[in-house]
Amino acid sequence: MQPDDERDFRAFVAARSPALLRTARLLTSDPHAAEDLVQEALSRLVPAWSRVDDPEAYTRTAMHRIQISRWRRLGVLREHTVDVPPDPSGTGLWHASAPPGNPYATVDERMLLVAALRRLTPRQRGVLVCRYVEDLDERRTADRLGLSIGTVRSTTHRALARLRVLAPELARTRPHEQPQEVTP
Structure with missing residues (x-):
């Protein structure tokens, strides 16, 4: 170099x-x-x-x-999930000084999110990280994960539905969004 x-x-x-x-x-x-x-x-x-x-x-x-x-x-x-609660001292998803406007800036919300993500399958977690954390579109997510666009769409839909079931508290912490009813 x-x-x-x-x-x-x-x-x-x-x-x-x-x-x-x-x-x-x-x-x-x-x-x-x-x-x-x-x-x-x-x-x-x-x-x-x-x-x-x-x-x-x-x-x-x-x-x-x-x-x-x-x-x-x-x-x-x-496709299996883990029902292990997060270790609050080891999560470290966001630093304590989260930037203003971060919707998961509070510790409780971060812990809820970490616990919910851990209970998703690895593929679901990977798709949600690409789509909503890295803000990638479906095509770039598909390319990054080696999936088809249809698989990205269906996995995103299923993962979000599962998050709503696993952690309905997350929807309640964001007052500008209405929680949706999902039957498992």
């Missing part, structure tokens, strides 16, 4: 690591695994740095693909 490239890479890592880590925590539900995920994705970025137009998109795509490989390797892609 050239000295200028190394300087730019270090600046990218310093600026974007917190955001990448938040996404990784949502994907893995484990702070330590999230750190490993970000580190592995960044290590894949290093040799490609000079060829990559959008390093953040490259890194996020790598994170999703690495995590999907981990789920497959562990046999986790079988």
Whole structure:
């Protein structure tokens, strides 16, 4: 890596690591695994740095693909859920000084969200992270996760319906949205 490239890479890592880590925590539900995920994705970025137009998109795509490989390797892609409540000291989804306007800025809302996301299947969690945390459209979500657009749509619909059942409290914490009735 050239000295200028190394300087730019270090600046990218310093600026974007917190955001990448938040996404990784949502994907893995484990702070330590999230750190490993970000580190592995960044290590894949290093040799490609000079060829990559959008390093953040490259890194996020790598994170999703690495995590999907981990789920497959562990046999986790079988559609099952986990009813384990979150460890409040280890979630770290957003920092205590969340930016103004963040709809999940309070600790209670963050804990509810983490608990609900942990109870979704890995695919559902990955689709919701892409669509609503990373604000990707259906096509980019499909490309990132290696799914069809129809699968992204149906998974999004099912995941949101399941969230409404698992954590109706989340809808009540956002007064501008009306909760919808969903039958499981």
